[in-house]
Amino acid sequence: RSFGKAKLLKKTWFSLVAHIKPFYLKKMISVLFHNPQLGFATASRTILYYLTGGLCEYYIRKNQYDVVHVNGIGNSAIPLLYACARTGVPTVVTLHGLYSFSEYTKADDYSKRIEREFCRLCCENNAILCTVVSSGVKKRMLEFADCKNANNITVILNPVIINGADSRSEDLPKDKYNIVCIGNISAYKNQKMLVDAFPQINRDIIPNARIYFLGANEKNLKEYAGGISDDLIFTGSVSRERVHAFLESADLNVLASVEEGFGLSIVEGYFHGVPAVIPKGIDAFSDIYA
16 A cells, blocks of 8 residues: 555565565574563564564565665564665664663563664664664663764654644633643653642742643543642643644643653644753753753
8 A cells, every 4th residue: 555655565464474484483483492581472473573574575675675764673673674684775773762771661671682782783883774863862872882982873853743733722721820741641751740749839939830731541640639739630632733732822841751762742842932841861851952
């Protein structure tokens, strides 16, 4: 199927089986043998990924691509990287963040080890081309590999899609200082810290503050916040159009994350002229404030 200039390549069980190659079977068996701790789900996915390697190689040879872009590094990417190497096609890998360095990620230990090994290899081998979404991600890669610089790692900041960012605005109360915090409720997004800090914010900094939390998984935190203030509003999951509508009316945009590969919501807020408060430690701090 084609979408404009993009074409989706078809994968069926028949085409997958028809292009199975001994090389990928050997690699698959080696991974499973040397990683007996893999759970059933991870092992099953690993088998599927390596069985797909031959089909990837077939499509690369058939369509004669000039370059292959791999979005993220992990268990699923390794067979594709093998396919690129075996066909001699240049490869660019994009890392949006480094989940293997995070205590909040749900990734298994095997996937984390793959990413860390890739980071080290990328810093040591200039032939591997890699893009990262922030200067902080590159810095962490270099520090992990004890490397001063790697010209093959390029920082390409995340773009912001502004479809729906029209002049429509959310009807927020004019007598309140309206603060938005965008992102699904989670430990690493750290919205609970903002909830706990709200009484002090309202007492000592902004007496008429109201915070809108835009994101899913809000039930437990909403119940907790209910005992603190009626000015802590949880919207649940909202469309991108409505996110832009909130930003159009907001006075301040807050990112409370413990860690963040980039922080798109802050740049989206800039599009609407909304100032931001973000932790200094996030990976994109210097990029966002440059």
